[in-house]
Amino acid sequence: MTEDDAEPRVMIDVRRGNPTDDELAALIAVLSEAYRTEVEDATADPTPQRSAWELTQRGLRTPLRRDLGWRQGGWQHGC
DSSP, X not given: OOTTTSOOOOOOOOOSSOOOHHHHHHHHHHHHHXXXXXXXXXXXXXXXXXXXXXXXXXXXXXXXXXXXXXXXXXOOTTO
């Protein structure tokens, strides 16, 4: 296994007390399992729901046809 394949390392900084090796191992086991559970449960819905705005909105006008130019079949002066 290369270093790239290994799981990322986490630093634990003990600020008070003097935990034993067994206590640190228990802490790491609990936190690792909680992290794995969170990652497994964190899935996005494959079909995003449409909001009420998206369901009721309608186009205000048809899109401009830029290929026609300013006066060809589009807006005519004086109409």
